[in-house]
Amino acid sequence: MELIVGPRTRVTPFTDRAVAAGMTKAMVYNHTVLPIGTDDPSAEYRALTQAAAIWDVGCERQVQITGADAHRLVTYLCARDLRDLPVGVARYAPMCDHDGRLVNDPMALRIDETTFWLSIADSDVLLWARAVAGEGGYDVEVTEPDVWPLAIQGPRAADVVAAALGEWARELRFFSFARHDHGDIPMVVCRSGWSGQGGFELFLMDSTKGEQLWDLLWEAGQPFGLGVGAPNNPERIESFLLSFGGDTDPETDPDEAGIGRFVSLSGDDDGPEASTSHDFIGKAALRARRASGSQRRLVGLVIDGDAPSPLRSPRSVQSPDGHPVGTLRALARSPRFDANIGLALLDPPWFEPGTELRVSLDGANRAATTTTLPFNLD
Structure with missing residues (x-):
């Protein structure tokens, strides 16, 4: 079966390089091609768990919310309290509908005082955020920017990124990020990624520079055993990454999915960021679901x-x-x-x-x- 791409199913700035490096299998995620495997899954697993792996995760689309009410809208959309989220920090922030069902589980990044990215899983958060913003009269612009993540994951990931971009990258703390222009390649470098091995996500901010960024990382990574790969199903199940x-399924709430600790409700058992004053979509429904004990x-x-x-x-x-x-x-x-x-x-x-x-x-x-x-x- 051949995967046909077009305006409804996009390739990423890294797709051709990923295929050239050995990716032979792909799926569609966020209307975008996601390479998911080579013909040697054992080598992929070894690279990820013993050295480093490079992943084309450009399908991890960004929903950008910017404007005077951006902070207010993001805190209403996300079930985790982001009111104290500083610039340069990301947080895992599940989103729910009005009945407490998961809409998405993005990573929220505060790019500047009035700009946020929601780095999303596979659902149309752009449409959801635009609808909520419009109905609520928020003074914001909700767009999908020209931003494409490329992941380096594994125990040697810091070595690879430091060799490619500079030793400063080692100083980034988990879930923190920095804007970086490497020559003419603009990006946001974040200490994050969808594996239990640790690593980085490089959010390329110019799609014309995709192959240039891939080649930079590939060359820098060879002394450290960098191999091509993709979000790895055995490793993420072992580590339990949702x-x-x-x-x-469409009815699942955060508690059922095992991520209830990232939801800011009120009470002693709701995590360090629990708050009675943080209002968000689905809050009342989640309280009722949790109280029912039938989940x-x-x-x-x-x-x-x-x-x-x-x-x-x-x-x-x-x-x-x-x-x-x-x-x-x-x-x-x-x-x-x-x-x-x-x-x-x-x-x-x-x-x-x-x-x-x-x-x-x-x-x-x-x-x-x-x-x-x-x-x-x-």
């Missing part, structure tokens, strides 16, 4: 048997007597644990750790056991 829209939960599953085929769609998870109790949302053979691991969205009380369940994979009804996240099977 994949919005994959691990979740599902995303948990880990360890599944018996040989390495399974890739999961193409969610699969039913069943109790030992065959009663459906939820869905398997993600699945991989873990190189770290030498086990089949997955993420399942389960009804109460079936999500309790150590619960014995069943799931059908590759024509076999396999035994599975729930576990806490992130996985700790060592």
Whole structure:
């Protein structure tokens, strides 16, 4: 099957370089091509976990909100309290609809006093933010800027970025960023990324410089074992990094998805940023959902048997007597644990750790056991 690209499905400034480096598989994410694999997934995993990997994540689109009311709108859109977010800092900030269901789980970056980026997962946040801004009469402009992230992840990521851009990059703290012009390549350099290995995201601010930036990093990274890769499913499941829209369904709220600690409600158990005065979309509904005690939960599953085929769609998870109790949302053979691991969205009380369940994979009804996240099977 050939992937046809056009105005509805865009390539990134890095697509050609990623293909030339060995990427052979891709999907569509935020209406944009996302390379997702080479013909050697073991080499991808080794590069990410033992050296460094370069990822074309230009599909991680930015929703830019700028204007006099930008701060007020962003704090209303995001369920995490961002009222004290300083310039130069990013925060993971889930967004909900009015019924408390997840709309997206972006990283919010405060670029300057009146400009924010929402670095989004796969949903049309641009349309959502424009609708909320228009209905609320906010004095803002909501756009998608010419900004394209390129990720360097892995234990040698700091070595790669420092060699390419300068030793100053090592001083960046986790979830902090700095504007940097490397010659004629403008970018924002952020200590962040969608892996448990640590790394950087370089937000290129001129799409004509994509190949130039890729080549700079590729050359600088070769002494450190830099390899091409993509957001890595086995590693992110091992580390438990939520994949919005994959691990979740349209009814999932932040508590069910395991990211409730990033939601600023009121009360002793709602995190250090809990606030009674922070108003945001879905706040009342989330309080009611949390009080009901009937929510599902995303948990880990360890599944018996040989390495399974890739999961193409969610699969039913069943109790030992065959009663459906939820869905398997993600699945991989873990190189770290030498086990089949997955993420399942389960009804109460079936999500309790150590619960014995069943799931059908590759024509076999396999035994599975729930576990806490992130996985700790060592």
